């Protein structure tokens with residue numbers, strides 16, 4: 001387990017990593033480690049999987065959703081400052097689909113307002129922002145190793161990485177029942193350790209992460225080129241990032257028809273994500289009904305994910321592109 005933690009920390013350019021039971025656990029323990037508590041607010045995005053916001057709520061804090069940038073689909077830093085209140089404790093960007101959020105702008109805001117910056121890096125293994133790996137930029141960063149992720153275990157697993165040993169020691173203690181010695185516990189923690197078998201599997205897979213990442217990036221380049229003449233919008237890649245294409249997400253005004261067309265040809269398209277978090281029944285019950293996030297709401301109606309994994313062949317990529325042409 002410690003071997004994998006060391007190797008993973010090095011792979012993401014961080015001083016240390018702490019293996020935990022899932023990406024969700026990573027987020028919850030990171031939030032607790034920086035002291036997020038009931039009544040606090042954490043600024044984040046609504047265009048993501050619910051596991052980004054759920055741990056904020058489970059800490060008794062309130063997710064404050066701000067709108068996204070229409071080209072990267074990541075949290076729009078220009079809107080963050082207006083969302084800050086005296087109760088704001090942290091900003092939690094998601095490196096969505098494998099593209100890093102605008103970390104320089106977010107760091108600047110976080111520093112100016114004395115806020116923690118926690119990366120949801122569940123989709124961003126080996127992604128880079130201005131030459132720095134996601135996982136080493138925020139105060140803490142949270143990874144998922146769910147089987148479908150760019151680095152996936154054979155079951156649930158996750159990690160928290162960073163450069164602040166005090167915060168990481170706190171995550172280490174919280175994941176293991178607040179333990180100080182074998183049967184001494186100085187606070188209540190959780191049973192959220194990484195499974196040793198999953199850590200061993202991840203340790204065997206980690207040396208392949210670079211070649212798998214390059215394969216994903218090459219496939220994205222093929223899709224970009226072959227889809228250039230269609231009226232779908234291909235992913236924008238910021239010039240200062242290494243996008244790792246956990247998902248290859250295009251946009252189409254005829255998204256639902258396109259999805260049907262892909263399915264009819266045996267192609268597994270997906271929608272990430274069809275319902276913004278502020279429109280989820282679970283959050284509507286908590287009073288988010290009046291919140292309007294126009295870009296998030298529009299994007300949720302237009303996005304469609306094409307197949308993306310390292311083993312895709314050129315023939316398969318062309319087959320998918322042909323189906324997109326036929327539908328448009």
Ligand SMILES: Cc1ncc(COP(=O)(O)O)c(C=O)c1O
Pocket residue numbers: 022023024025048049051052094120122123143144145146156157158
């Ligand atoms: C953006 C994001 N955050 C958090 C998570 C939660 O990770 P896990 O499923 O390992 O709990 C996921 C993945 O499912 C995710 O995609």
